[in-house]
Every structure is written in C-alpha cells, then in structure tokens.
Amino acid sequence: MATPAPASATNCKVILAGSIAKALLAEVAEGLSKLTEKPKLVGFLANGDPAGKMYADWSAKTSRENGFEFDLRVISKEEIEEAVLAANSDSTVNGIIVYYPIFSRTSGQDSYVKELVDLSKDVEGLTHKYVFNMYQNIRYLDAPTNNVKSILPCTPLAVVKVLEYLQIYNSILPYGNRLFGKTITVINRSEVVGRPLAALLANDGAKVHSIDLDGIQVFTRGEGIKKKHHEVHDPPEGFELQDCLAASDVVISGVPSASYKVDPSLLRDGCVCINFSSEKNFDGPAVKEKASIYVPAIGKVTIAVLLRNLLRLVQNQKATAEAAAA
Numbered sequence: 093m094a095t096p097a098p099a100s101a102t103n104c105k106v107i108l109a110g111s112i113a114k115a116l117l118a119e120v121a122e123g124l125s126k127l128t129e130k131p132k133l134v135g136f137l138a139n140g141d142p143a144g145k146m147y148a149d150w151s152a153k154t155s156r157e158n159g160f161e162f163d164l165r166v167i168s169k170e171e172i173e174e175a176v177l178a179a180n181s182d183s184t185v186n187g188i189i190v191y192y193p194i195f196s197r198t199s200g201q202d203s204y205v206k207e208l209v210d211l212s213k214d215v216e217g218l219t220h221k222y223v224f225n226m227y228q229n230i231r232y233l234d235a236p237t238n239n240v241k242s243i244l245p246c247t248p249l250a251v252v253k254v255l256e257y258l259q260i261y262n263s264i265l266p267y268g269n270r271l272f273g274k275t276i277t278v279i280n281r282s283e284v285v286g287r288p289l290a291a292l293l294a295n296d297g298a299k300v301h302s303i304d305l306d307g308i309q310v311f312t313r314g315e316g317i318k319k320k321h322h323e324v325h326d327p328p329e330g331f332e333l334q335d336c337l338a339a340s341d342v343v344i345s346g347v348p349s350a351s352y353k354v355d356p357s358l359l360r361d362g363c364v365c366i367n368f369s370s371e372k373n374f375d376g377p378a379v380k381e382k383a384s385i386y387v388p389a390i391g392k393v394t395i396a397v398l399l400r401n402l403l404r405l406v407q408n409q410k411a412t413a414e415a416a417a418a
C-alpha cells in the first residue's frame with residue numbers, strides 16, 4: 093500500500109522540464125540512429141542580445157550533447173541577409189535558426205528576414221507556408237502524398253508536448269481531437285508564442301481563452317468540434333479573466349514581466365499550471381495550494397523540440413530528394 097501524503101504537504105505535483113525533455117530526446121536519438129550523417133544547424137545571432145546569446149549557447153550545448161552539429165555565427169544586422177542566403181545554398185546545412193528581434197519591433201524588417209530562410213531549412217517553422225499550415229490545421233506540405241511534414245514553431249509545440257506528457261491529451265480520442273472537452277487559458281497573445289499556441293490547442297479540440305492586454309478571445313472548433321480548424325470569437329458579454337480561470341482545466345502563462353503573477357485565488361481547484369515566461373508568472377508556494385500539477389518552466393522542452401524539428405527537416409529533405417528522383 094502506498095503511504096498517503098502527510099496532511100501538511102500540498103498535493104500538487106511539480107513537473108520539471110528536464111524529465112519531459114528527456115523523453116523527447118530519447119525519441120530524437122532513435123530517429124538520429126537511422127541517419128548516416130550528423131544533422132547540422134546554423135544559428136545567426138545578429139542583435140547582441142544577451143538573452144538571445146544565452147538561449148543560443150544553451151541550444152548549442154544541448155545539440156552537441158545529443159549528436160547534432162550546431163554552428164553559431166555572430167554577425168551584424170547588415171550581414172544577416174547575405175548570411176541567410178549563403179546558408180540556404182550550402183548543402184552541408186540542414187537547418188537555420190535566426191534569433192529575433194534583430195531590427196526594431198515596429199519596423200517590420202524582421203518579417204522580411206523570416207521569409208528569407210529556405211522552407212526546407214526553416215527549423216522554427218516561421219516562414220509563411222508553415223504559419224499558414226499551422227493556422228489552417230494542415231499537417232503535410234505534400235498532401236495527399238503526405239511524406240513531407242509541416243514544421244510547427246518550437247515554443248508552442250513544446251507546450252503541446254508538455255500537455256501530452258501530462259496526459260491532458262486524451263489518447264482514447266483520435267489524433268487531432270485529443271483536447272476535446274478541455275478548457276485552457278493562455279495568457280499572452282504574441283505572434284511568436286501566444287496566438288499560435290491558442291490556435292494549435294483549439295485545432296486539437298480545446299476551448300481556449302486567449303488573454304492579452306487588448307482583451308479576451310475564444311479559439312474553438314465550434315460545438316462538437318465539427319470544424320476542420322479553429323475559429324476565433326469574442327467571449328460572452330462581461331466575461332473577464334476571472335471567469336476564464338474559473339472554467340479552465342489548464343492555465344498557461346507567458347507574460348514577460350517579473351511583477352506579473354496569476355492570482356492563485358482565481359484558479360480552479362486541481363487545475364494544471366504551466367509557465368513559459370522567463371519570469372515566474374505563478375507564485376510557487378501559492379500555486380501549489382491550488383494546482384494538481386505545476387510546470388514552472390519549459391525552456392528545456394523547447395530546445396528538445398528544436399532538435400526534433402531539425403531531425404524532421406532532414407527526413408523531409410530525404411523524402412523530397414527521393415520523390416524528385418522517382
């Protein structure tokens with residue numbers, strides 16, 4: 093007989109990203125063992141951003157430890173265009189990651205750089221074709237042959253992998269519908285993480301409350317998840333953050349501010365809390381009094397997903413070459 097937890101302890105289980113990343117990296121190792129050459133990822137750091145540098149160094153270390161080559165190239169803003177084009181035409185390069193932001197957030201110039209990366213080497217899935225496929229819930233580039241898989245952005249996909257690990261995805265249901273019946277709040281609706289994440293979760297069947305400073309949006313596939321992909325609508329009149337939280341099985345937060353905390357008194361008893369911000373959006377001791385599961389950070393999962401995406405690019409490059417030869 094298992095001993096019950098002492099009455100004084102909380103019943104919240106804290107799950108660290110490392111254990112989730114380990115499971116994904118094992119899957120990646122399996123795929124890697126079937127290749128004859130080491131996949132090569134090239135990273136471009138053109139902004140002098142210390143946070144970007146940290147993330148890049150950390151990705152480089154994990155890549156090398158797991159049998160991938162990672163070549164970090166520190167360059168100037170002015171060099172980025174030619175550098176990406178050169179990597180596109182270098183057959184020894186399998187994947188390209190460009191760290192953002194490079195140019196001022198308001199200039200829109202970063203969007204131009206994103207489109208420069210060759211589709212077959214875009215390891216973060218940031219070029220328009222991949223973004224389109226994600227929002228439209230299209231999983232392959234070569235439908236109906238379905239040999240070339242579409243690429244999903246790393247952090248939103250990392251959150252999906254965390255939810256699969258936690259069995260929030262119900263494997264009794266068919267693939268693509270496994271979040272049916274779940275209500276999820278995502279706090280952050282940025283173009284790079286929050287909005288794609290809300291769309292992915294809704295495409296998998298969830299009802300998603302997407303929160304940002306400009307208000308709340310609801311992402312769903314409609315009643316009975318009959319639609320092929322998500323649609324977005326306004327919440328009911330007077331619906332506030334507290335109503336979203338009270339209804340949510342899962343709360344995912346990514347507010348980039350040290351002072352922001354999700355009010356623990358608004359959380360549904362026994363909900364699951366996940367933080368993807370580099371700042372702690374949940375107060376640890378308080379959230380543990382309410383949540384059944386708490387994931388304080390996901391960075392390691394994001395990097396495991398980056399390597400999984402790189403492996404997928406290599407597999408896609410092979411499938412494309414074989415199709416061309418046939």
Ligand SMILES: NC(=O)C1=CN([C@@H]2O[C@H](COP(=O)(O)OP(=O)(O)OC[C@H]3O[C@@H](n4cnc5c(N)ncnc54)[C@H](O)[C@@H]3O)[C@@H](O)[C@H]2O)C=CC1
Pocket residue numbers: 247250279280281282283284285286303304305346347348349352368369370371389390391394
């Ligand atoms: N763990 C990981 O793998 C990754 C973590 N991050 C982290 O996630 C955080 C967010 O990154 P981005 O989305 O790129 O940042 P961002 O600055 O582009 O977007 C943040 C969003 O949060 C919104 N926001 C700010 N205060 C809010 C509030 N009180 N309530 C609701 N929404 C609010 C903003 O309006 C904005 O839309 C950062 O801390 C970043 O470092 C980013 C990428 C990967």
Ligand SMILES: Nc1nc(=O)c2c([nH]1)NC[C@@H]1CN(c3ccc(C(=O)N[C@@H](CCC(=O)O)C(=O)O)cc3)C=[N+]21
Pocket residue numbers: 109143144147189190191192193216246247368369370389390391392394
């Ligand atoms: N093209 C591109 N893709 C990115 O994904 C990208 C980028 N550019 N530019 C820089 C930002 C920053 N970024 C972070 C990754 C992990 C944590 C993170 O939360 N890491 C730790 C916590 C902090 C720590 O341990 O120091 C964790 O989750 O375990 C934060 C920030 C990705 N970025």
